[in-house]
Amino acid sequence: xxxxTMQAALNAQINLEQYSAQLYLAMGAHCTGxxxxxxxxxxxxxxxxxxxxxxxxxxxxxxxxxxxxxxxxAAPPTDFGGVIQVFEAILAxxxxxxxxxxxxxxxxxxEQDHASEIALQWYVTEQVEEEARxxxxxxxxxxxxxxxxxxxxxxxxxxxxxxx
Ligand code: FEO
Numbered sequence: 601x602x603x604x605t606m607q608a609a610l611n612a613q614i615n616l617e618q619y620s621a622q623l624y625l626a627m628g629a630h631c632t633g634x635x636x637x638x639x640x641x642x643x644x645x646x647x648x649x650x651x652x653x654x655x656x657x658x659x660x661x662x663x664x665x666x667x668x669x670x671x672x673x674a675a676p677p678t679d680f681g682g683v684i685q686v687f688e689a690i691l692a693x694x695x696x697x698x699x700x701x702x703x704x705x706x707x708x709x710x711e712q713d714h715a716s717e718i719a720l721q722w723y724v725t726e727q728v729e730e731e732a733r734x735x736x737x738x739x740x741x742x743x744x745x746x747x748x749x750x751x752x753x754x755x756x757x758x759x760x761x762x763x764x
Contacts, residue, residue: 602664606716609704610661611669616700617654619673621647623693626676627686636751638759639683645761646690653723660719682746684738691734698727 602610628643661668680686701723708716737758744750 602661602666602716603711603713606707606711606713607661607666608669609707610657610666610716611671613700613704614654614657614661614668615671615673616697617650617657619676620693620697621650621654622673623676624650624690626678627680627690630678630680631683631686634683636683636755638755638757639686642758642761653726656722657719660716664715683751684741684746687734687738687741691731691738694727694730694734698731701727 624643624647628640628647631637631640631643658668680689701720705717705720705724708714708720740754741751744754
């Protein structure tokens, strides 16, 4: 059986993962509005990944005999500036999520909740991948700038991301 404190912390993380999906859908719509269909596609795929992260935690709570307590989602912003700013904001968001995952992992250790610690390991690894992947995109965007032909090449490459 999962502790009440761990259950509350995991429910809060589910809300954050779902908010991430909301945020990336809003960013995707923003990119579509600028005719960056490839960046928009990448963000839609990322939103489905975030939903999968939330569902994985939901299943874990339920498997442990815990109670799922879904909370209202905050509304994301609607304007994000240029594409470089969008991806810089994603990187900052993912770094904040990494901090939350690390705190959860620490909590699991303190509670000697081995099952939660092992489940959270997957998220620790996933955050390393996500930060690396987004950091690379930010680097590419800085290299090409958000004007000129190269940004459209990047946009078409982003459009090739496979479904999660
Ligand atoms: Fe679910 Fe992008 O972290």
